[in-house]
Amino acid sequence: MDIGAKVLSLRNVTMKYGTKTVLNGVNLEVERGQIIGYIGPNGAGKSTTVKIMLGLIQDYKGQVEIFGQDIASGDPSYKKRIGYVPEQAELYDNLTAMEYLSFTGELYGLDRKFAEEKAQKLMEEFELGHVMHSRISSFSKGMKQKVLIISSLLHNPDLLFFDEPLSGLDANSMMVIREMLAQLAAQGKTIFYSSHIMDIVEKISNRIVLLVNGAVIADGSFEELQERNEEGSLSDIFNQLTGFTDHASRAERFISIVEGGIADE
């Protein structure tokens, strides 16, 4: 695949749950090697978009092409080149980390021995070596997150969907992941990164897509967004574009309720 090749494209994608419209005509073209910061307020439709592209949701309208293939065709092969970290750390946690990883590796078509060896090395890098054969249910949030990240990378995918991948990780592990993402992108992998932590999105993404009420309302590099909106940080731009400006007065009211009422005895 040559540099600049199209990895995925969404054309006029619409999604309804009953009468509620979640996605309202999303258009998006993504090229190889991009890190896309996919941001938006709660309920904007970020996770839904990702789930559609992964084939978790099928009854959408519009066209979704990944690696040039229309995913509605029903052939699951395109998923072999995708890695996914879901927002909630949901996994079969009665399995041990090793059992889970070798199973997911096999699901993606790896040989079990190969998957196990690779998983072991990756777990050791992530300081999970000593709990490799423990049930995941006994893991902390951060450890579960590490298992999910490893499971998304085990088959060396070309396209990554990371939904809030840093949640629960300590500062050191976060640095590792951030550096890893930069290097993966440099090697031509495409990363679709959803998060609510604007500072990180600002630093790692080379393109930012803002989704509000099921539609893309801003799309471009951080610098481009800055020029257009004359605001300092991505966080400020986010507030401005989503029309949220009364945070100070809200906080004020909140504090006054905390301090009012029944006095200390």
Added chain:
Amino acid sequence: MNEFRTLAFLSKFKRLFTRAGIDYQAMETILRMKLTMDGRRTPTIFNAQKKKEGNQFLKSLWIYGLYGLMIIPFMLFGEGPYIFQMSIAFGITMFILTTTMVSDFSSVLLDVRDKTVLQTKPVSSRTINTAKIIHILIYMFFITGAFIAIPLVVGLFSNGVLFTFVFFAALVLTMLFIVVFTSLMYFAVLRFFDGERLKDIINYVQIILSVGVIIGYQIVIRAFNFADLELTYAFSWWHVFLPPMWFGAAFELLLNQDFSNVMILLSVLALLVPIISIFIYIQLMPSFERNMDKLMSESKSRKRSGWLMDFWGKVCCRNREERMFFRFASLMMKQERNFKLKVYPSLGFAFIFPFIFIFTELQMRTLADISTGSMFLLIYFGNMMIPTIVYMFQFSDNHKGSWLFKASPIQQPAAAYSGTLKAFLVKLYMPVFLLLSIAFIAIFSWRILPDLFAVLLGAVLQTLLTYKWINAGSFPFTSSFEFAQSEGSAKMVIISLAAGIFVVAHLIANAVTGGIYIYIILLLILIFMGWRAILPVIGHPAPH
């Protein structure tokens, strides 16, 4: 939050608690919160029902009342020495109370949320611990009450006031002993093992409870027949380690005025051990709390070699995808506790029921007499468990993890259930069937070998048909257990009875000379064609 009559009753003892240095107000608040939460929990004994409104616990008490009837016979066997009847009665009581305590109240004792929610608040740890114990005692009081109410009244009429009084006092001690003993047992387990191991132990106790109650009931019914035996009591040193004997001895001592040294020793144990263990418990409470941290931390690594699983996977499965699900399903069956809790009791019944019927028959005929007939068909009772278990493969506590199946490039979704059903047959069905077969060959001789083979093939076909008929969705372990009973129960009854069709077919086959071999060939053809039609897995899918 509700007002609880129990708390109103407890408040009568407010002064007592306050004098012991306990913040009664705080304790009452904790208890009210706990009781409210309990109203939203379902007891194990009721695991076959879906969630309903109201305190399921109070509604489940009648079951304990029913179990209580089991001990009435032992109180009525009049004249003999009390130590026999009452030891058995207390043995049953202790079994029920301990298993209930472990299965339903472990979560109370081991609630790790207590640490973050309660210990961060300005409440003394003495108050918190007392609240915990009182909380459990409230329930044990209800359970013991329900369990013993009818026997107590029967005892009052048949054995007099003094008997009732001793009985009541012994019960209170038993209750205290069990609560404290269970806690100490947990303490010991947590001291040496990790939290996961403790959860496994609790899981197995829950399974034993489900099986034990049914089997115990069968045994007690049969106990009527050998109950008239005249026995004289002879002491052996190991009786000292049987708590039910202590209480039995107390009856002997107080009611039959048997003042022998042995009776005095055992009775003193009945009185002292519960009291001493409470003191030990209070002493150990702080270090127990510390060990509770293990429940929250990661468990030790234990690597299991899976060569046996790999071997069977290679033998049974047609391709890599199917083998993968074979492995996955094997691991889930072995490691998901809730699945085990719902499935393993059925396995136990499958194993036990054929024997129970043989034993019933033994009371009328001799073993030699039985072994010549067609009684070996009782082994079909072992196949009755198949529908319940196959149905359960749809469910998992971790059903949310099933995004994985959709997000990954699975070429042949049919391989998922195909592998799972094969794993069930190899991992769960076969061990039970083999044990049953060994026992049956011992009873009925080698002549039944072809019949056993037909039974096995029948099980395979029944597994496939059950799946076809009741399982929804293309992947196993993808729905919540909460949906497990809402649908499919009527179908389930019908399909369980379908085992009868196999029995009838088998009987017909046996009516003709050599018919069993035709039946076996017929079954083989049906399995071969049925499996291909229902779960088509191609030998070699497109190479990766």
